[in-house]
Amino acid sequence: MASEQDLVVGTVRDILAGHEPFVLTADTAWDAGLWADLAGAGLTGVGLPEEAGGSGGELADAVAVVRTLAAGAGAVPVAEQLLAAGPALLAADLDLPDPTAPLTLAVAGAVTAEPSDDGDGPGRWTLTGTATDVAWAGVARHVAVLAGAPAGIEGAVLALVDAEGLATSDARNLAGEPRGSLVLGGAPASGALLTPAGAGQVRARYALARAVQMAAALEQVLAWTVQYAGERHQFGRPLGRFQAVQVQLAQMAGEVTAVTALVDAAVQTLARDEDVVLAAAAAKVRAGAAVEVVARLAHQVHGAIGFTQEHRLHHLTRRLWSWREEAGSELTWSRVLGVGLLAQGGDGLWPALTRVV
Numbered sequence: 001m002a003s004e005q006d007l008v009v010g011t012v013r014d015i016l017a018g019h020e021p022f023v024l025t026a027d028t029a030w031d032a033g034l035w036a037d038l039a040g041a042g043l044t045g046v047g048l049p050e051e052a053g054g055s056g057g058e059l060a061d062a063v064a065v066v067r068t069l070a071a072g073a074g075a076v077p078v079a080e081q082l083l084a085a086g087p088a089l090l091a092a093d094l095d096l097p098d099p100t101a102p103l104t105l106a107v108a109g110a111v112t113a114e115p116s117d118d119g120d121g122p123g124r125w126t127l128t129g130t131a132t133d134v135a136w137a138g139v140a141r142h143v144a145v146l147a148g149a150p151a152g153i154e155g156a157v158l159a160l161v162d163a164e165g166l167a168t169s170d171a172r173n174l175a176g177e178p179r180g181s182l183v184l185g186g187a188p189a190s191g192a193l194l195t196p197a198g199a200g201q202v203r204a205r206y207a208l209a210r211a212v213q214m215a216a217a218l219e220q221v222l223a224w225t226v227q228y229a230g231e232r233h234q235f236g237r238p239l240g241r242f243q244a245v246q247v248q249l250a251q252m253a254g255e256v257t258a259v260t261a262l263v264d265a266a267v268q269t270l271a272r273d274e275d276v277v278l279a280a281a282a283a284k285v286r287a288g289a290a291v292e293v294v295a296r297l298a299h300q301v302h303g304a305i306g307f308t309q310e311h312r313l314h315h316l317t318r319r320l321w322s323w324r325e326e327a328g329s330e331l332t333w334s335r336v337l338g339v340g341l342l343a344q345g346g347d348g349l350w351p352a353l354t355r356v357v
Contacts, residue, residue, distance in 0.1 A: 003080045004057075004061070004066050005060060005061055006290030006314065007041070008046065008057070008061055008064055008065060009064050009065075009068050011041055011043065012038070012043060012064075012065055012068040012072075013068060013072070014043065015034065015037045016034070016040060016069070016072040016074060018070070019031060019033060019034045019035070019037075019074075021072075021073055021312060021315050022034070022073070022074075023176075023309070024043075024073045024075055024172070024176030024177060025174065025176065026170075027138045028180070029093055029136075029138060029139050029178045030075050030076060030077070030136065030177075031074065031075040031076055031296065032102065034074055034075070036075045037104070038076065038078065038295065039099070043055070043065055044081060044099045044102075045060050045084070045100075045294050046061050046062050046080075046334070047059055047062025047063075047065075047082050047083075047086075048062075048086050048087070048090070048096060048099060049090070050080065052090055052095075052096045053088070053096050053099060054095075054096065054097065054099055055063060055099070058105060058271070059267065059270060060267070060269045060271065062082040063082060063083070063212055063267055065078060065082060066078055066079045066082060066083055066209065066212050066213060066216070067212060067213075067215070070212070070213035070214075070216040070217050070218070070319075071217060071219065071220040071316075071323065073217075073312075073315040073316055073319065075177065076102075076137060077102045077103070077104050077136040077139060077140055078142075079106040079209045079213050079217040080103065080105050080135050080136065080206075080209065081099065081102065083209035083212065084105045084144075084202075084205050084206040084209045084302070085103045085104055085143075085144040086099070087104040087205060088105065088144055088146075088158060088201075088202045088205060089144055089158070089199075090243045091281070092158045092192040092194060092198070092321060093192060094158065094160055094190060094191065094192055095160070095190065097141070097142040097160070097253045100137060101140055101141040101142060102140040102141055103140055103141070103142045103143070103144065104134065104137075104140035104142075104143055104144070104338075105135070105136050105143070105144045105145075105146070105202075105206055105208060106131040106134045106143050106144070106145045106146065106171055106182065107146045107202070107327070108129065108130075108131035108132070108134075108145050108146060109146055109148070109204055109215075110129045110130055110131070110132065110150075110185075110268040111128065111129035111130070111131050111145055111147040111148065111184055112127070112128055112129055112147055112148040112150070113125045113126070113127050113147040113148065113149065113150065113157035113159055113189070113191060114128070114150050114187060114210060115150065116124050121188055123191065123192065124188065124189070124190060124191075125147075125157055125159050125188075125189050125190070125191040126186055126188060126189070127147055127159055127161065127184040127186070127187045127188075127189055128146060128184060128185060128186055129147075129184055130181050130182065130183050130184065131143070131145060131181060131182045131184060132181045133171075133179050133181070133326070134178075134180060134181065134182050135177070135178070135179060135183055135326070136177070136178050137163075137168050137169070137171075137178050137180035137181065138168040138170065138178050138180055139178055140163055141162070141163060141164060142160060142161065142162060142163060143160075143161045143163050143182060144158060144159070144160055144208035145158070145159045145160075145161055145184070145189070146158055146194075146199060146202050146203070147159055147191075147266075149193060152267065153193070154195070154196060154199075154346060155193055155194050155195045155196050155198065155199060156193075156194050156196070156199035156202075157187035157191045157192070157193055157194065158191055158192055158194055158202060159191030160189055160190050160191065161182075161184065161187050163182065166182050166183060166184065166187065167182070167183040167185075168180050168181065168182055168183075169181040172192040173322035173326070174318050174322045175315075175318040175321075175322045176319050177319070177322065178317075179326075187262065187329040197275075198303075200274070200277050201276065201277065203277075203327075203328065204276050204277040204280035204281070205270070205280070205291060206275065206327040206328075207280045207281065207283075207284040207285070207327045207328050207333060208263075208266050208267070208270065208276065208279075208280040208283060209325055209327065210284065210287075210323045210327040211259075211263050211266065211280065211283040211284045211287045212263055212264075212267070213319075213323055214259065214263075214287040214288070214290075214291065214323050214324070215256075215259050215260050215263040215283075217316045217320050217323075218239050218256045218259055218287070218290055218291070218294050219256055219260065219299045220316060221252075221294055221295065221313065221316050221317065221320070222249075222252050222253060222256045222294065222298075222313065223320075223353075224298070224302060224313060225249065225252060225297070225298045225301050225302065226240070226249060227281060228302055229245055229249060229301055236285045236305070239301065243319075245301060246319065248297045248300065248301060249295060249297075249301070251293060252293065252294050252297050252298065255289075255290040255293050255294050256290065256294065258286055258290065259286050259287045259290045261287045262279075262282050262283045262287075262356075262357065263283045263287065265279060265282075265283070265356070266280050266282070266283040266356075267281035277336065277340060278336075278337060278340045278341065278352070278355075278356045279355070279356045280333075280337045281333040281334075281337040281340070281356075282356045282357045284327070284328060284330070284333045284351060285333050285334050286357075287324075288324040288325075288330040289330060290331070291320045291321065291323075291324045294320075295317040295320050295321065298313060298317065299313070299317065300303060332350055335344075337356070340351060340352075341356075
């Protein structure tokens with residue numbers, strides 16, 4: 001008998017099957033039709049509690065939705081909504097916007113928040129500055145902004161902004177996904193003050209969301225490459241029969257297996273409501289490192305066809321190259337991981353290592 005999670009994944013796959021791989025261009029920032037179908041099925045609120053306006057379900061259900069969409073190159077902000085911005089708002093006791101309207105997260109180092117004096121009561125803030133590299137800028141109706149706290153206050157402010165009417169640039173990542181800037185010139189927002197540790201959890205959630213996407217895309221790239229090597233004949237036999245190609249496929253499989261193990265471990269850490277920073281750091285670093293190997297070998301096995309606009313491979317490899325640098329690079333999270341592990345002290349170093357890597 002199929003589990004509820006299997007049914008969720010099957011529904012996402014059925015919806016994806018009705019949408020051709022979406023090519024993002026200067027005129028098409030996202031797959032609005034795919035989002036509408038997902039929202040109509042309640043899938044843009046999976047993992048978010050019903051009492052807060054979501055569709056209910058567990059973290060594992062939300063991860064399954066994100067993984068399925070990532071493997072299918074879905075051009076929609078579901079990872080940001082289900083795994084990063086939505087849970088961050090709820091953890092800060094802020095209201096969750098309607099899940100049928102796209103929500104994203106901006107980790108905005110150049111944005112500051114000041115308490116509002118507009119008489120609307122506590123929890124109101126005014127944001128100033130420009131948030132850069134915002135995923136789905138211009139598409140998301142609401143943005144959860146992690147902004148700097150007022151001078152003299154330690155921590156950060158997580159603020160929810162209505163993005164309608166905000167000035168937005170049209171920058172894109174390599175895959176064509178919107179990554180523009182939002183100008184927050186005195187934008188009003190509801191928000192909550194977070195401790196430094198709380199702000200670190202928000203950043204770690206975002207990194208883990210990208211790692212989940214990368215793990216799923218890497219698995220799919222491997223599956224396609226194995227399939228292609230078995231079907232494509234050269235010199236009278238399948239490519240997969242050549243020893244050199246077998247070695248490449250084995251290398252790819254090793255990388256994907258390592259990434260999947262670390263990402264799954266980080267998701268389990270989050271599900272247990274434990275501090276996820278080091279586990280997410282390890283997952284993001286390992287996933288990023290695997291991208292270089294897996295994408296390169298996949299294109300090497302596929303040859304020139306993998307780069308053509310009509311072929312499916314580049315829809316994922318371009319996303320992998322982009323996601324690798326987002327939500328914190330490998331260097332950024334390697335530093336976090338190193339500092340965090342050393343802070344455990346001599347006696348705690350090995351136990352900490354075995355928990356996260």
